[in-house]
Amino acid sequence: xxxxxxxxxxxxxxxxxxxxxxxxxxxxxxxxxxxxxxxxxxxxxxxxxxxxxxxxxxxxxxxxxxxxxxxxxxxxxxxxxxxxxxxxxxxxxxxxxxxxxxxxxxxxxxxxxxxxxxxxxxxxxxxxxxxxxxxxxxxxxxxxxxxxxxxxxxxxxxxxxxxxxxxxxxxxxxxxxxxxxxxxxxxxxxxxxxxxxxxxxxxxxxxxxxxxxxxxxxxxxxxxxxxxxxxxxxxxxxxxxxxxxxxxxxxxxxxxxxxxxxxxxxxxxxxxxxxxxxxxxxxxxxxxxxxxxxxxxxxxxxxxxxxxxxxxxxxxxxxxxxxxxxxxxxxxx
Amino acid sequence: xxxxxxxxxxxxxxxxxxxxxxxxxxxxxxxxxxxxxxxxxxxxxxxxxxxxxxxxxxxxxxxxxxxxxxxxxxxxxxxxxxxxxxxxxxxxxxxxxxxxxxxxxxxxxxxxxxxxxxxxxxxxxxxxxxxxxxxxxxxxxxxxxxxxxxxxxxxxxxxxxxxxxxxxxxxxxxxxxxxxxxxxxxxxxxxxxxxxxxxxxxxxxxxxxxxxxxxxxxxxxxxxxxxxxxxxxxxxxxxxxxxxxxxxxxxxxxxxxxxxxxxxxxxxxxxxxxxxxxxxxxxxxxxxxxxxxxxxxxxxxxxxxxxxxxxxxxxxxxxxxxxxxxxxxxxxx
Numbered sequence: 001x002x003x004x005x006x007x008x009x010x011x012x013x014x015x016x017x018x019x020x021x022x023x024x025x026x027x028x029x030x031x032x033x034x035x036x037x038x039x040x041x042x043x044x045x046x047x048x049x050x051x052x053x054x055x056x057x058x059x060x061x062x063x064x065x066x067x068x069x070x071x072x073x074x075x076x077x078x079x080x081x082x083x084x085x086x087x088x089x090x091x092x093x094x095x096x097x098x099x100x101x102x103x104x105x106x107x108x109x110x111x112x113x114x115x116x117x118x119x120x121x122x123x124x125x126x127x128x129x130x131x132x133x134x135x136x137x138x139x140x141x142x143x144x145x146x147x148x149x150x151x152x153x154x155x156x157x158x159x160x161x162x163x164x165x166x167x168x169x170x171x172x173x174x175x176x177x178x179x180x181x182x183x184x185x186x187x188x189x190x191x192x193x194x195x196x197x198x199x200x201x202x203x204x205x206x207x208x209x210x211x212x213x214x215x216x217x218x219x220x221x222x223x224x225x226x227x228x229x230x231x232x233x234x235x236x237x238x239x240x241x242x243x244x245x246x247x248x249x250x251x252x253x254x255x256x257x258x259x260x261x262x263x264x265x266x267x268x269x270x271x272x273x274x275x276x277x278x279x280x281x282x283x284x285x286x287x288x289x290x291x292x293x294x295x296x297x298x299x300x301x302x303x304x305x306x307x308x309x310x311x312x313x314x315x316x317x318x319x320x321x322x323x324x325x326x327x328x329x330x331x332x333x
Numbered sequence: 334x335x336x337x338x339x340x341x342x343x344x345x346x347x348x349x350x351x352x353x354x355x356x357x358x359x360x361x362x363x364x365x366x367x368x369x370x371x372x373x374x375x376x377x378x379x380x381x382x383x384x385x386x387x388x389x390x391x392x393x394x395x396x397x398x399x400x401x402x403x404x405x406x407x408x409x410x411x412x413x414x415x416x417x418x419x420x421x422x423x424x425x426x427x428x429x430x431x432x433x434x435x436x437x438x439x440x441x442x443x444x445x446x447x448x449x450x451x452x453x454x455x456x457x458x459x460x461x462x463x464x465x466x467x468x469x470x471x472x473x474x475x476x477x478x479x480x481x482x483x484x485x486x487x488x489x490x491x492x493x494x495x496x497x498x499x500x501x502x503x504x505x506x507x508x509x510x511x512x513x514x515x516x517x518x519x520x521x522x523x524x525x526x527x528x529x530x531x532x533x534x535x536x537x538x539x540x541x542x543x544x545x546x547x548x549x550x551x552x553x554x555x556x557x558x559x560x561x562x563x564x565x566x567x568x569x570x571x572x573x574x575x576x577x578x579x580x581x582x583x584x585x586x587x588x589x590x591x592x593x594x595x596x597x598x599x600x601x602x603x604x605x606x607x608x609x610x611x612x613x614x615x616x617x618x619x620x621x622x623x624x625x626x627x628x629x630x631x632x633x634x635x636x637x638x639x640x641x642x643x644x645x646x647x648x649x650x651x652x653x654x655x656x657x658x659x660x661x662x663x664x665x666x
Contacts, residue, residue, distance in 0.1 A: 137545035149542035209482035212470035212580035216572055223570075237556075239549055242575065247545035250583060 001026040002167055005072035007091065009036050009061065011049040012104055013078030015140040020076070021056040022146075022170045029061040030068035037061035053144040069094040074102060074167060077120065081107025081189075082284050084116060088123045097125045100160050102153075103133045106188035107281050108288040113295065115185045129157040132164050133181055135188040136239040137247030139254075143173060150174040152240040154184035176239070183231030187222060187240045190289055190303070191248055192282030194218030196260035197302050198249045200309070200316060203264020214302065215249055221300045225289075228296040256280040263309055263316045283310050334359040335500055338405035340424065342369050342394065344382040345437055346411030348473040353409070354389040355479075355503045362394040363401035370394035386477040402427040407435065407500060410453065414440025414522075415617050417449060421456045430458045433493050435486075436466045439521035440614050441621040446628065448518045462490040465497050466514055468521040469572040470580030472587075476506060483507040485573040487517035509572070516564030520555060520573045523622055523636070524581055525615030527551030529593035530635050531582045533642070533649060536597020547635065548582055554633045558622075561629040589613040596642055596649045616643050 002025050006017040009031030021027045031037055040046055040061035044054060062068050069075060075095055079087050084105060088095075095101070101124065105116040114122070117131045136151030143149050153168075153175045155161035161177035168175055178184065197218060201211050222245075223236040235241055248254045259280035262272035273279055286306045293300040305322055308314035335358050339350040342364030350362045364370055373379055373394035377387060395401050402408060408428055412420050417438060421428075428434070434457070438449040447455070450464045469484030476482050486501075486508045488494035494510035501508055511517065530551060534544050555578075556569040568574055581587045592613035595605035606612055619639045626633040638655055641647035 137542045137549075139540065139542050142540040142542050145540075147540040147542065149540075150546050207472065207475040207478075207480040207482075208580045208584045209470045209472050209475050209480065212576045212583065213483050213572060215579050216470075216570075216574075216576040219575065220570065237549075237553065237570070239546060241549075242552065243545045243549040246548050246579060246582075247541045249579075250545065251541045 002073050003071045004074045005030060005068040006076045008078030011140040014046045014050055015144040016104060017059050018055055018144055019168050019170055019173045021059050023168050025167055027059045028068045029059055030065060032063060034063050037063050050144050065091045066094045072099055074100050076102045078104040081105045081116060081281060082110055084119050085123055092124045095124045100130045101126050102164055106192060107285040108189045108292060110284060110288045113288045113292040117181055117185055130160055132161055133185045135184050137243040139247055139251055146172040148172050150239055152176055152178055152184050154178050154181045156181055180232040180235045182229050183226045183235030184240045186226045186231060187244060189285050190222040191245045192256045193286045193289060193303050193306050194245060195248045195254055195256035196282045196306050199257035199260020200264035203261040215245060218302050219245055221302055225293050225298045225300060228298045256282040269310055286310060335406050336404045337407045338363060338401040339409040341411030344473040347379045347383055348477040349437060350392050351388055351477055352501050352503055352506045354392050356501050358500055360392045361401045362392055363398060365396060367396050370396050383477045398424045399427045405432055408432050409435045411437040414438045414614060415443055417452050418456055425457045428457045433463045434459050435497055439525055440618045441522045441625060443617060443621045446621045446625040450514055450518055463493055465494055466518045468517050470576040472580060472584055479505045481505050483572055485509055485511055485517050487511050487514045489514055513565040513568045515562050516559045516568030517573045519559045519564060520577060522618050523555040524578045525589045526619045526622060526636050526639050527578060528581045528587055528589035529615045529639050532590035532593020533597035536594040551635050552578055554635055558626050558631045558633060561631045589615040602643055619643060
């Protein structure tokens with residue numbers, strides 16, 4: 001049994017720990033909150049993040065990073081994107097240099113515009129060819145319920161991607177490998193921002209024709225940016241691209257879509273945060289993704305408009321109209 | 334004012350007649366049922382197909398094909414795909430040879446595997462370069478409600494596409510032109526079949542992760558077939574491709590999706606037809622599209638599985654599992 005450390009006991013970290021345990025790995029789940037670790041160890045549940053889900057008894061939880069990491073052959077990171085550098089900085093002395101590291105995170109770091117895999121390489125001694133990213137249409141709750149899903153494991157070293165893929169394949173979870181780390185990672189990050197835009201359209205009462213247009217143009221925008229960064233255009237057509245974007249935009253549960261819906265209904269960012277008691281990842285990443293796009297001279301009007309509402313006080317209704325107008329206009333480009 | 338004949342007074346024909354009238358065209362709406370024509374002329378409504386929608390008073394309706402067509406500079410065809418050859422055969426003596434013809438139809442003819450634009454050219458004296466197709470994320474009811482939408486007008490002669498585009502552009506409906514008739518037309522036809530597959534997944538209680546995977550693989554399948562037929566791959570990434578597919582699969586109202594949902598719940602085809610009092614277009618076209626794919630040696634597993642359920646008595650549950658398995662497996666191809 002391969003010893004795996006899953007760092008982060010939120011909903012996706014916990015659900016993926018279950019996938020790994022169901023696939024036969026020896027899983028230690030690390031989180032900072034003792035009450036979560038205790039609940040996982042004693043009741044085999046994590047009710048705050050995955051209510052009504054029974055976790056495998058084989059998963060051990062701990063708040064001790066050294067204990068979780070010291071024997072790990074594979075380290076899975078499911079931390080908040082903007083906290084990755086800080087948290088991983090504290091843990092990095094314990095990350096075995098020959099471990100493979102898998103990022104489940106979907107964001108781009110503020111300030112540095114680094115992708116998560118780049119932050120991992122900067123903060124740890126792990127070689128880039130041992131860092132993989134996993135991304136796809138993977139709503140955590142459905143996976144925790146053993147509903148069927150597929151995903152992409154990308155690593156520049158295909159052998160590493162295949163090893164990770166073998167490690168997490170179950171009857172309900174099918175990973176596929178590719179070598180396009182940049183594209184796979186970017187799909188996940190930009191998707192959160194497009195989901196905010198689609199949520200805004202929902203909140204404004206726009207119909208499925210308009211939302212489908214925003215999704216279409218959002219994917220085109222993602223592919224333009226990705227191609228400029230060296231990604232394989234085919235990645236955007238696959239499970240990590242269209243697949244993840246469509247799953248998120250169809251799901252009433254997506255945090256990013258729900259956040260946008262509040263904005264579309266005319267609430268301020270502060271009001272949405274107060275109502276949902278959470279900040280959606282895209283709210284943070286939209287700024288860094290826009291920075292990345294500007295640095296590479298890529299036009300990303302949907303992302304730009306989300307930034308204008310979320311961080312520059314623009315009126316959601318006005319921006320909603322502008323977003324829609326861009327979405328409807330862009331086929332001619 | 335350009336005289337336009339809209340042939341077909343179902344929901345999309347009627348909604349598009351409204352778009353044309355709102356854009357300033359002189360519209361005659363033709364249908365075979367006198368009670369529909371009378372209602373359009375007297376009450377300016379078509380309650381069977383577009384309940385609660387007020388139509389422009391300028392739209393005249395008739396059951397007289399010669400009267401509708403004789404002065405038309407543009408002829409819009411919104412007929413049932415499998416009846417096109419028969420109905421248009423009767424009307425073709427009245428179609429002015431110099432008219433432009435616009436197909437709103439999304440199907441492939443049974444027996445001949447001809448696309449709608451090919452049938453039009455065979456049945457009338459209209460030159461191929463004067464036949465355009467219009468396709469996109471265009472749920473008819475939303476458009477009749479003046480909710481914003483965009484669409485693609487494709488014609489091998491771009492000047493004709495631009496003329497049609499100018500003729501139907503309104504504040505709420507934005508047409509964009511391209512020259513890829515094959516790709517645009519194929520997107521619309523195959524979409525109906527993929528929507529049946531997604532509906533089956535819905536009916537079987539599968540989640541958004543699984544449905545998003547079927548949508549992703551369905552688009553890949555459409556693109557493979559289209560490329561073999563000479564289409565531009567970029568068409569599948571645009572409004573007529575992803576856009577239309579996503580709008581249809583998100584909408585609870587789509588007939589094809591709803592039809593599949595019934596099958597996924599275990600109803601037979603006959604039972605679904607009895608319950609919905611209608612046959613979804615994809616039920617007919619799936620066979621001809623599969624024929625087209627086989628003729629060109631293209632692998633289309635999702636379409637094949639829909640045909641197996643709809644026409645070969647395969648168990649929806651078994652096929653549902655197979656569909657899903659293919660959708661989850663296919664990234665590796």
